[in-house]
Structure formats: structure tokens, C-alpha cells
Amino acid sequence: MAAPRKVIITCAVTGAIHTPSMSPYLPVTADEIVKAALGAAEAGAAIIHLHARDEKDGRPDQTPEGFARFLPRIKQGTDAVLNITTGGSPFMTVEERVLPAKVFAPEVASLNVGSINFALYQMLERFPDLKHDWERQHLENSRDLVFRNSFKDIEYILRTLNENGTRFEFECYDIAHLYNLRHFADRGLVKAPFFIQSVFGLLGGIGTHPEDVMHMKRTADRLFGADYRWSVLGAGASQMRIAAQSAAIGGNVRVGLEDSLWDGPGRLAQSNAEQVARVRQIIEGLRLEIATPDEAREILALKG
Ligand SMILES: C[C@H](N)CC(=O)CC(=O)O
Numbered sequence: 001m002a003a004p005r006k007v008i009i010t011c012a013v014t015g016a017i018h019t020p021s022m023s024p025y026l027p028v029t030a031d032e033i034v035k036a037a038l039g040a041a042e043a044g045a046a047i048i049h050l051h052a053r054d055e056k057d058g059r060p061d062q063t064p065e066g067f068a069r070f071l072p073r074i075k076q077g078t079d080a081v082l083n084i085t086t087g088g089s090p091f092m093t094v095e096e097r098v099l100p101a102k103v104f105a106p107e108v109a110s111l112n113v114g115s116i117n118f119a120l121y122q123m124l125e126r127f128p129d130l131k132h133d134w135e136r137q138h139l140e141n142s143r144d145l146v147f148r149n150s151f152k153d154i155e156y157i158l159r160t161l162n163e164n165g166t167r168f169e170f171e172c173y174d175i176a177h178l179y180n181l182r183h184f185a186d187r188g189l190v191k192a193p194f195f196i197q198s199v200f201g202l203l204g205g206i207g208t209h210p211e212d213v214m215h216m217k218r219t220a221d222r223l224f225g226a227d228y229r230w231s232v233l234g235a236g237a238s239q240m241r242i243a244a245q246s247a248a249i250g251g252n253v254r255v256g257l258e259d260s261l262w263d264g265p266g267r268l269a270q271s272n273a274e275q276v277a278r279v280r281q282i283i284e285g286l287r288l289e290i291a292t293p294d295e296a297r298e299i300l301a302l303k304g
């Protein structure tokens with residue numbers, strides 16, 4: 001009897017898309033990010049995806065100092081794999097975005113494998129009472145926002161972080177991004193196994209229909225065969241449905257308040273750990289097991 005498959009849970013605890021007025025549960029300060037990360041790891045997340053924020057008003061902060069406020073305490077409190085963003089906020093330059101991962105040389109860093117229109121303004125309707133001006137500007141300005149990840153930008157991040165032995169969470173927001181990754185693999189700039197994080201439901205990228213999920217998986221199977229490890233994230237209300245479909249067809253999952261503030265229709269998730277516990281229930285309900293951090297390191301061939 002084959003052992004149950006191990007499913008890797010990634011938790012993205014705060015991000016740079018949602019803003020503090022949208023949810024009182026969104027971690028903002030370093031203390032809150034530490035508590036959220038350790039809580040998510042305790043609940044079963046093997047990988048923690050990290051962004052930093054300004055302590056006072058919560059705007060995205062992509063300075064190494066911003067990450068230094070919480071990284072050592074998280075490292076001390078858990079053996080979970082730490083994944084530092086190179087996406088930062090889509091309004092930042094690639095030089096700004098890559099700096100924290102360059103300085104801290106994490107086991108994993110995110111890498112966005114293509115450019116997309118990145119709409120957030122539709123959230124203005126959902127959240128009419130934003131406290132800070134920057135929050136309204138952040139959403140408003142996304143009408144004209146292209147999250148730039150040119151081939152030159154991607155190569156720059158790859159060459160900068162390959163030196164540290166850092167491996168990547170390849171964020172693919174659309175089918176074209178899988179072909180971009182194939183291109184860099186053919187050039188030998190990325191090494192298998194490829195950890196592909198398919199992003200569903202961001203306005204500007206692919207949708208959340210089960211056919212969209214199958215299309216991503218079928219295309220990745222064709223382009224990468226056994227050389228990739230697949231994971232998915234569903235934005236907003238689609239989070240758990242997309243995770244369930246992925247777990248059922250051999251994939252891994254990502255949850256966290258970066259990707260969705262919700263725990264069911266109209267109910268704000270009260271912690272990242274709550275979302276990890278819910279997706280764990282789904283995984284164990286399918287009679288699968290969650291991967292420990294060390295099992296995730298083995299599955300993804302991380303430097304440890
Ligand atoms: C949809 C997610 N915000 C994708 C993300 O996590 C990007 C990054 O940090 O590099």
C-alpha cells in the first residue's frame with residue numbers, strides 16, 4: 001500500500017496588495033508578522049512567504065531593514081522554509097524588489113515569470129472606508145499598473161540570486177508565464193525541480209474556473225514533465241476551492257492573508273493559521289498528509 005502523498009502548504013502571511021483598513025487581522029508590524037508566521041508554521045505550513053510593511057501605516061516596505069525587523073525571530077521560532085518576496089509591490093523597481101533576497105540569501109524567493117496588468121481598483125467598491133490616503137492611491141493607481149517582469153528583469157533576478165544558492169517559487173499568472181519559464185530552463189538559468197506557483201484570479205491574469213486550473217496543469221505537464229513541483233494559489237473567495245482542486249489532482253497549495261482576507265463569504269479570516277488549518281482539513285480529508293519543512297526541502301531540492 002503506497003504511503004499517502006505529502007502536500008506542501010505555503011502560507012503568505014501579509015503581502016503588499018491588501019491594506020490595513022481592509023482587515024484588522026492583516027499583519028502589519030514586525031511583531032504581528034512574527035506571530036502570524038509562527039502561528040502558520042505551527043498550524044502546518046512548511047513554507048512561509050514574507051513581505052515587509054511600514055510599522056506606522058502598513059504601506060509595503062521592501063528595504064532589507066524592514067525584513068531585519070522580523071526575520072531573525074522567525075528563524076529562531078520555526079524550522080519552516082522562509083521564502084522572501086522579489087515581487088515586493090508591483091509599483092517598485094526590480095532593483096528595489098530583489099534587494100532583501102540578495103541580502104538575506106533565503107532558501108526560497110518568489111520570482112514572477114512575466115508582466116501583467118495588475119488591477120486592484122475593483123476593491124475600492126468592496127472597501128469604501130479606507131483610513132489612509134496611500135491606500136486609496138494604491139488601489140486607484142492600479143488602473144494604469146503593469147506589473148513589469150521583462151525577460152531582462154527576470155534574468156537579472158535569476159543571476160543575482162543564483163549566486164546565493166537561493167531557489168525559486170515561480171509565480172505564473174497565465175499560460176504564457178509557463179513558456180517563459182521553459183525558455184529560461186532551456187537556457188540553463190534555472191535548475192529542476194521547478195517549484196511552480198500558479199496564480200488564479202488576479203484581474204489581469206488567468207481566471208479561477210476549474211478548466212483554467214486544468215489548462216495550467218496540462219500545459220505544465222507538457223512543458224516540464226516530472227521536472228516540476230506544482231502549487232496553486234486562488235485569490236480572494238476562490239482560495240479554498242482552487243486549493244482543494246489542486247490537492248485532488250496531485251498539487252500543493254498556498255494560502256494566507258496576502259492572497260485572500262476571507263474565511264468564507266463575508267467573513268474575514270481572523271488569522272493566517274486559521275486558513276492553514278482549513279486547507280489542512282481539506283488535505284487530510286482527501287486522506288493525504290501535509291509535508292513537514294524538511295520533507296518540503298527534499299521535494300523541492302532546497303539548500304537547507
Ligand atoms: C499574487 C501574489 N501576490 C503573488 C506574489 O506573492 C508575488 C511576490 O511576492 O513575488
Ligand SMILES: [Zn+2]
Pocket residue numbers: 012015016049051085087088110258
Ligand atoms: Zn508575495
